[in-house]
Amino acid sequence: MKALIQKELRENLKLAVLGLFIFALILTLFVLNHVQMMKSLAAGGPPQGYFMQPLASPGFWSMTGFFCAIYAAVLGWFQIHNERHRDLWAFLVHRPATRTEIFLGKTIAGLILYTLAFFLPLTGFIIWARVPGQVAAPFEWIMLRPVAMHFLAGIIYYFAGMLTGLRQARWYASRALGLGGALIVSMSLVNEPHLWQALGIMLIGGVSLATAAWGGFHSQGGYQGQPAPGKLALISTLGLASLVVAFFAALLLAAALVPRNTDPWSQHQMTKDGTIYRVTQWFGKPAEIVDLDGKPLLDPKTGRMTELTGFTRRLCNHAQVSPDFSNHPSRPRWYDQSFNRFTLWRTTPDTFWYYWTPYGRLVGYDKTTRRFIGNLGPDGFSTDLSPAGARFNNERNERVLGRIIIDEQTVYELDLEHRAIRALFTVTNENCEATLHPTNANTFRGTIGAVREVSFNSYDWDYTMVVTRCFIYLLTPEGKTVWKVPYQPAYPDYKQVQIAFLEPTNRFALWLFPAGRALEKSGWKLPAHVTWLDRDGEALKSVDLPNLPHRLKRPRPEEKIISLAIPPAIIVTLPLLGDEAWPAAIPWWLMPYSLAAALVCIPMGWWLGWRYSFSLRAQLGWAVFYLAWGIPGLLAFLCVQEWPAREVCPGCKKLRVVDREKCPHCGADFAPPEKTGTEVFEPLAAVK
Amino acid sequence: MNESIVIRTRGLTRYFGAKPAVSDLNLEVPRGCVFAYLGRNGSGKTTTIRMLLGLLSPTRGEGSIFGKDIRALSPEVRARIGYLTEEHQLYPWMTVRQCGEFQAPFYPRWNDKVFRSVIGHFNLKPTARVKDLSRGERAGLCLGLTLAPEPELLVLDDPAMGLDPVAHRSLIESMIYLTRRSDRTIFFSSHELADVERVADYIAILDHSVLRVCCSLETFRNSVRQVRLRFPGAPPPTPKISGLLQAFRAEGELRLVCAHYDGATEQALRALGPAQLEPVPLSLEDAFISYLGERGEKSFILSETEAQP
Numbered sequence: 002m003k004a005l006i007q008k009e010l011r012e013n014l015k016l017a018v019l020g021l022f023i024f025a026l027i028l029t030l031f032v033l034n035h036v037q038m039m040k041s042l043a044a045g046g047p048p049q050g051y052f053m054q055p056l057a058s059p060g061f062w063s064m065t066g067f068f069c070a071i072y073a074a075v076l077g078w079f080q081i082h083n084e085r086h087r088d089l090w091a092f093l094v095h096r097p098a099t100r101t102e103i104f105l106g107k108t109i110a111g112l113i114l115y116t117l118a119f120f121l122p123l124t125g126f127i128i129w130a131r132v133p134g135q136v137a138a139p140f141e142w143i144m145l146r147p148v149a150m151h152f153l154a155g156i157i158y159y160f161a162g163m164l165t166g167l168r169q170a171r172w173y174a175s176r177a178l179g180l181g182g183a184l185i186v187s188m189s190l191v192n193e194p195h196l197w198q199a200l201g202i203m204l205i206g207g208v209s210l211a212t213a214a215w216g217g218f219h220s221q222g223g224y225q226g227q228p229a230p231g232k233l234a235l236i237s238t239l240g241l242a243s244l245v246v247a248f249f250a251a252l253l254l255a256a257a258l259v260p261r262n263t264d265p266w267s268q269h270q271m272t273k274d275g276t277i278y279r280v281t282q283w284f285g286k287p288a289e290i291v292d293l294d295g296k297p298l299l300d301p302k303t304g305r306m307t308e309l310t311g312f313t314r315r316l317c318n319h320a321q322v323s324p325d326f327s328n329h330p331s332r333p334r335w336y337d338q339s340f341n342r343f344t345l346w347r348t349t350p351d352t353f354w355y356y357w358t359p360y361g362r363l364v365g366y367d368k369t370t371r372r373f374i375g376n377l378g379p380d381g382f383s384t385d386l387s388p389a390g391a392r393f394n395n396e397r398n399e400r401v402l403g404r405i406i407i408d409e410q411t412v413y414e415l416d417l418e419h420r421a422i423r424a425l426f427t428v429t430n431e432n433c434e435a436t437l438h439p440t441n442a443n444t445f446r447g448t449i450g451a452v453r454e455v456s457f458n459s460y461d462w463d464y465t466m467v468v469t470r471c472f473i474y475l476l477t478p479e480g481k482t483v484w485k486v487p488y489q490p491a492y493p494d495y496k497q498v499q500i501a502f503l504e505p506t507n508r509f510a511l512w513l514f515p516a517g518r519a520l521e522k523s524g525w526k527l528p529a530h531v532t533w534l535d536r537d538g539e540a541l542k543s544v545d546l547p548n549l550p551h552r553l554k555r556p557r558p559e560e561k562i563i564s565l566a567i568p569p570a571i572i573v574t575l576p577l578l579g580d581e582a583w584p585a586a587i588p589w590w591l592m593p594y595s596l597a598a599a600l601v602c603i604p605m606g607w608w609l610g611w612r613y614s615f616s617l618r619a620q621l622g623w624a625v626f627y628l629a630w631g632i633p634g635l636l637a638f639l640c641v642q643e644w645p646a647r648e649v650c651p652g653c654k655k656l657r658v659v660d661r662e663k664c665p666h667c668g669a670d671f672a673p674p675e676k677t678g679t680e681v682f683e684p685l686a687a688v689k
Numbered sequence: 690m691n692e693s694i695v696i697r698t699r700g701l702t703r704y705f706g707a708k709p710a711v712s713d714l715n716l717e718v719p720r721g722c723v724f725a726y727l728g729r730n731g732s733g734k735t736t737t738i739r740m741l742l743g744l745l746s747p748t749r750g751e752g753s754i755f756g757k758d759i760r761a762l763s764p765e766v767r768a769r770i771g772y773l774t775e776e777h778q779l780y781p782w783m784t785v786r787q788c789g790e791f792q793a794p795f796y797p798r799w800n801d802k803v804f805r806s807v808i809g810h811f812n813l814k815p816t817a818r819v820k821d822l823s824r825g826e827r828a829g830l831c832l833g834l835t836l837a838p839e840p841e842l843l844v845l846d847d848p849a850m851g852l853d854p855v856a857h858r859s860l861i862e863s864m865i866y867l868t869r870r871s872d873r874t875i876f877f878s879s880h881e882l883a884d885v886e887r888v889a890d891y892i893a894i895l896d897h898s899v900l901r902v903c904c905s906l907e908t909f910r911n912s913v914r915q916v917r918l919r920f921p922g923a924p925p926p927t928p929k930i931s932g933l934l935q936a937f938r939a940e941g942e943l944r945l946v947c948a949h950y951d952g953a954t955e956q957a958l959r960a961l962g963p964a965q966l967e968p969v970p971l972s973l974e975d976a977f978i979s980y981l982g983e984r985g986e987k988s989f990i991l992s993e994t995e996a997q998p
Contacts (some may be wrong), residue, residue, distance in 0.1 A: 004794040012780065088774035091744050096795045097768035226746045226760070505867050645748065646707040659704050660748045671700070671749075674712050674899040677949040678931040679980070681912045683904040685891055 002098070005106030006113075009080065011116055016079055018627045020072045020118035027064055027128040031055050035136070043368060048348050053355075054138035056130050057340050062147045065123075069155030070187060071149060072114050074162035074180060077214075080107050081166025090221070091674050091676050100218040108211075109155055111159060119152055137371035139343045139357045139364055146196070146339045153203055154187040160210035164238070167217035175640035181242025182210060189578075196335040206241075209234045224641040235641055236626070243636035244568065251566035255559035255673075267549045271512075273317045273504040273517060275533055277546065280309070288312075291314030293547070317510075321499040324468040326492055347403040348419050356406070361392025363406070365420070375420065383422040394449075400470050401454040412467060412480070425480035431471045449491065457502070468498050473511065475500060484538025486511060494519040494527065507536035556590055565589035565598040570629040599631035606635055614658050614665040692755055695720050695842050695874045696741060700750035710736040710899045714750070718891075719877055722928030724887040726878040727902075728895035729981050734878040735775065737895070738846050740761050741876075742772055743850070754842065768796055771840030775847040775878075778829040785813050785830055789837070796838035810863050825856025832863060845877035849884065882974040887970035896981060906973070913976040914950035918943040918963035930957050934979050944969070946979040 035055050042048060052058045084090050094103060127145075130136050164179035176567040186206030189198040216231015217223075224235060267281040278298055281289040288309040290298040298307045335339050343355045346363055352374065353366045364386065377382040380391040394408045405425065406413050412426040428448045434646040447467045455464040465476040468488060487499075490513065497514035511534060515527035528545035535541055556564070567587060572595055576586045605626050610620045627634045645660040652669030663670055696718035703711045704764030704897055711733040718724045728734050739745040741752055743762045752759040757766045779788055785808055793799040808815070819827065828848065836844065849857045861884050880884055885892060885906070894902035904908060913934070918924065924943035927936040932949040943963070947954055958966060971979065 004791050008780070008783075010793050012782065084774075086778050088776045088778035089780070091742070091772065091774050092778060094744065095742055095767060095770070095772045096792075098762035098795055099764055109837070210972075220746070221744065223746070317785060342867070360730075411729070501929075518819070538728050646704050660707075662700070662749055671713065677984075679934055681902045681909055681948055683908050685717060685722070685903070 002102050002106045002109075005098070005103060006110045009107050010113065012083060012471065013076065013080060015111065017114035017118045020076070021121055023072070023127070024068050024118060025122035027068060028122050030356055031058075031061055031064075032126070032129060039137070039371070042348075043335060048110045048345055048353065049461055053345055053353065054130075054136055054140060054144070054343070056127065056136075056140060056148075057144040057342065062340075062458055064152065065153070066151040066187070069151045070158045070183070072118065072161035073155035073237055076111055076115055077159040077162030077164075080111050081163055085166070094218075098591075100338030101215065102131055104215045104218045108150075108160075110216075111163075112156065115155065115159060119155070123148070129460050134298075134371050137343075137353055137366035137368065141342055141359070144251050144339050147191075147336055150190065150199060150203070150336075151187075153207075154183075154190060155208055157183045157186050157203065157207045160207065161238075163214040164210060164235075165215055167214060167222035169222040169542060169643075170640070172488045175239060178239045178242035178246075178640060179210060179213065181245045182206065182238040185241045191336045192334065192338075193578065194334050199335060200401065209237050225643055232641075236637055238638045240626075240630050240633055243633035243640065244566070244571075244630075247566035247631075247633045247636060248563070251563045255562040259557075259559045265550075269529065269546050269549070270312075271317050271319070271501050271503075271510060271531075272312075272315045275317070275394055275501070275503045275508065275510055277531065277544075278312070279549070282309070293544075299300075317501045317503055319499050319501045319512075320453055320455040320464070320466055321497060321512075322451035322453045322466055323496050325397060325486075325496070326450050326470065342549070344400070346400075346406075347415070349535065352417065353554075356393070356395055357484055358395075360386060360388055360390070360428065361394065362386070362390060363393075363415070363417075365417070377415070377417075377420060377422060379411070379413065379422070380424060397449055397451050399451060399453040400676075401456055402460075402462070403597050405452065405454055405465060407449055407452050412449070412452055412465065412476075414480070425465070426474070426476055426482075428467070428469050431469055438650040441490070452496070455502075464500075465500075466498075466500060473498055474501075475509070484509075484534060484536070486532070486534065486538050486540070489513075495509055495530070503533075509534040509538075524605040552561040556588075556594070558661070560591060560595050564594040566632050567591065568630040568633055569595045569599050571595075595631055599628050599634070602627040602632060606638055609638075609642075613642075613647075614661060693720050694718065696752070696754055696876060698737075698750065698752035699735070701740060701752050702748050703733075703740055703745065704748045709898050711740070711895070714895060714900050716900060716903065718874060718930065719873050721872055723888050724877070724889040725877045725889035725892045725906075725979065726876060726895070726980075727882075729884065729890055732895040732981075733898045734895060735846055738772075738844055738876075738878065742770065742844065756810045762770045765875065768798070768838065769841045771838060771843045773831050773835045773836040773843070773845040773848050775850050777826065777827045779819045779831065779834075781818070782993075783819050785817050785819070785822075786815035787832060788817075788819065788830060791869050792837070798839045800837050800839050803839070804833045804837035807836060807863055810814070811859065821837075825852050828852055828856060828860050829863070832860060841873060843873065843877070845875065847880065848879050849879065857881070870958070880901070882977050886973045894977070894980060902980070909943050910973060910976060912948050912950070912969075913946065913971060913980055915944065915946045915969040915979070916950070916955075916958065917965075917967050917969050917976075918945070918958060919959065919965040919967075920961075920963055925961050928957055928961060930954055932970050934984060935982060946971070946976075946978070 015229065035052070052060065055061055073334040094100065131140065158180070161179040161183035165177050168176045168179070170176045183206070186202055193199040193202065212234035213231050216227035216235060219231060220226035224232060227235065263284055265281050265283045267279055269277050270280055271277050276292065278290050278292055287306070290307055290309070290312050292298065299305065300307045300311065341358060343357045346354045346356045347547055348354070351368055353368060354363050357364050357644050360376070362376045364376045365374045367373065367374050370549055375382055376389045377387050379393060383390065392408065393406050395406055398405070398407050404415060406415055410428050411424050414423045416423065416427045433449060449467060450470065453466045454462055455466055456462050462478040465478065467474040467476060471488055471585050472485045473488050474485045477483060494515055495513045496516035498575050499511065499512035499514065501510040503509060507551060511532045515531040517531065526548060528548060530543060530545055532543040533541040555647065569592065572587045572589065572592050579586060603624050607620060607624050610623060615623070623638060626638070630637070645658045646660050647656040649655070650657045650664040650667060650669055652664055652673050653667035655666045657664045657666060694717045695715065698714050698716045701711060701714040702709060714737060726734050726737065736745065740747050741754060741759055743759050746760065754762065755766055755769060756960065783791065789801070789804050793801065806831060811825055811826055813822070813830060819830070822830065832848070840959040848882055849860055852860060890907055891905050892902065893900060918942050920943065922941065924941065927938070927943065930947065932947045932954070933945060934948055937944040945958070955966070
């Protein structure tokens with residue numbers, strides 16, 4: 002195998018150098034872009050969020066993902082394509098080595114080259130970014146986790162490319178479907194909530210594609226002649242890819258067949274004088290604006306129904322927050338966790354300040370030297386950064402301009418120019434546990450569930466809104482309480498709090514909207530509560546808004562069509578891939594359509610199997626597969642099978658497949674070729 | 690295990706789409722012989738070889754080499770088989786030496802002396818790159834790579850195809866010189882009948898995917914005969930005789946090529962009342978061409994109108 006690895010390394014070295022060059026070029030562009038950005042910042046330009054740390058920029062990750070996928074697929078395909086000439090392939094495989102050894106020899110060499118082409122430029126890039134004075138932003142190795150995952154996903158593409166090179170099928174038919182399988186795996190892994198799930202999917206996908214490619218070596222790329230694991234892997238790979246094909250075909254079909262949605266949708270909106278209107282909109286029709294009694298809002302000048310554009314100008318200012326008292330508010334997916342490690346908080350003329358989530362503190366960098374200058378926590382400024390220091394708890398801060406920051410009990414005002422902090426408001430003596438849902442180990446122990454700076458013009462600081470377990474506070478920028486009202490009805494059924502600022506000033510309206518899940522669970526019957534408040538927070542009146550008609554009648558025609566392409570097995574197993582924070586599910590009410598499509602596939606597949614004389618065992622196996630995998634399953638079946646010719650049996654005169662020794666109908670042998678009388682045969686003996 | 694038969698097939702069949710490329714092939718190749726596998730282009734020779742070496746799976750039927758199923762030849766069996774492909778494809782970026790270095794570690798019986806001897810015979814420089822070699826030189830290199838592992842069975846797929854006469858002669862000479870060993874079996878397909886005549890012990894002929902001949906060279910030569918019958922006027926219609934391959938009708942003459950020419954055939958021909966019946970000698974090439982050429986009658990008698998000046 003060593004000779005084979007050496008040969009593969011030598012043969013594909015050019016491709017490795019090319020890949021290395023391309024990736025180095027991509028990374029160089031990132032470096033140049035960063036240098037340019039820093040120059041622009043020095044000249045007073047606006048900062049650009051995550052791009053401040055190039056190693057944690059989603060652009061860098063995406064580009065890495067594209068590079069890994071495309072380059073690995075090309076490399077895998079090329080390693081096979083190089084030897085696609087019939088005689089060269091024969092020269093390769095006709096040697097005293099098993100097909101597994103040949104497969105391993107190619108794979109090991111291919112992965113070495115892939116790794117070199119990827120890691121050499123990446124190492125240079127990391128070294129550049131880690132040299133002090135280059136990048137003025139926090140860095141943690143965990144930020145490179147998506148890059149590592151893209152690298153691993155590239156291995157799946159490598160096998161997909163190899164499989165594409167091996168498959169004996171036409172391009173327009175199913176040759177490249179292995180790449181579709183890899184695409185599904187890489188898409189699902191960035192969407193998984195947990196890293197272990199992503200790794201699991203990658204492992205399953207990788208093993209499946211590698212086994213399919215390995216099987217291809219045993220059968221010269223065909224389905225017949227593969228070992229059983231190879232066949233299974235090929236079916237699962239093409240089954241996944243067929244899912245993509247069937248899904249997009251169903252989307253196109255739905256777009257072509259289903260007319261544009263003409264259902265109306267409605268919402269309540271409040272004008273500056275505190276009146277609530279129901280606005281109903283349709284595609285292609287003017288909006289209908291009526292008050293709560295159903296009277297249309299007429300334009301006093303024209304006497305006609307007020308248009309939406311004019312109505313929008315009459316709406317009041319408002320600010321909304323979504324308090325969260327769970328232990329992990331807005332827990333991001335594993336992929337997002339890697340770039341949510343820090344947030345560019347604010348800049349001053351000389352410094353950048355980031356909120357660094359793992360430390361719960363603001364860290365500052367000098368704009369000129371691009372070096373760390375210190376950090377700011379609830380306990381003040383420090384030049385040492387320790388995870389053990391006092392922390393902010395900023396996950397509940399719906400940041401606007403970064404002038405305030407919170408911990409569990411206190412809202413602080415920041416003075417970043419002087420690297421100082423001042424407590425603005427502290428929540429004390431609140432006890433309203435009975436009004437909240439039962440607490441447990443997963444319940445947030447702090448008090449503040451949401452905070453927001455209110456700015457009507459995106460620059461001034463008009464108010465601060467704070468929602469605690471018991472109260473909703475409106476504060477002045479100085480921290481003085483304008484009013485506080487009880488938070489009723491409380492979290493978790495009502496998770497959206499909105500304050501409307503009415504005119505004349507110092508009148509308010511407090512809206513409490515039901516949470517989406519609670520609303521759905523109640524059968525869309527939970528009302529929104531609106532309370533009008535005076536300047537001291539005294540309730541003037543309150544109303545429960547009538548329920549708006551539920552916008553979508555499910556299932557919609559396009560959903561029915563699309564669900565035909567979704568395998569029943571996906572509907573059953575998808576919930577296992579989600580969790581409470583990130584539910585992953587296709588609604589169960591789509592199951593009948595999915596199942597119906599699967600049931601139709603069974604007789605179709607059975608008929609094909611009967612036509613080509615499949616054994617009963619094979620027929621049953623495929624039938625179970627169609628039942629689980631529906632239309633994509635039937636497509637995968639059509640892709641993998643190689644259909645033998647059929648001839649008339651001289652015994653029973655029925656059509657029989659030519660790849661059986663005996664007629665499956667009557668058991669007759671194949672007739673030997675007709676004699677012409679010119680045959681010359683004699684017994685042969687060994688020559689001494 | 691009886692290994693007096695090196696290659697054996699039973700009902701070996703391969704279809705490409707609806708077309709059979711090899712039909713119901715029953716073949717036995719004894720140990721130690723030089724076996725020529727003949728047929729026209731597209732008759733199924735290469736398909737047979739590729740099936741025998743497990744490079745193509747049969748549609749039905751079975752086969753064995755050294756008693757092992759051709760669908761699952763182990764590395765040990767493959768080490769005993771040398772295979773020379775028809776287009777002599779090698780990795781273009783390799784040098785002659787690198788080709789040997791790549792191949793050698795796989796074969797426990799690799800004989801570097803043989804390799805050097807063959808490439809020496811073809812005047813190949815070890816540093817020359819494959820892409821710079823002529824077709825004949827590449828064939829020589831392939832032959833060296835095939836022979837150096839000291840295989841017991843050599844399978845050569847039209848080894849001289851596309852070579853100029855000098856390279857061709859050189860290749861065949863090396864083959865004869867280096868492969869004549871009592872226990873070595875050579876199975877080769879070819880179009881070059883002169884080569885077959887020089888080296889083959891047995892021949893097999895495929896005609897439109899069907900094996901029609903499998904015998905010694907002598908038997909084939911004796912079986913396919915040509916006779917000329919002279920008649921005073923126009924020859925009578927061609928009689929229906931078993932084994933008739935071709936008939937040529939001319940003014941006063943009927944020439945017939947038959948397989949299995951025997952007493953009964955002669956008696957049937959004499960019944961036509963020819964003025965003269967004489968055998969016409971056939972070379973192996975003529976016999977082969979007659980055998981594989983278009984069957985039936987060809988008339989060279991001009992019609993009365995065409996005969997007018």
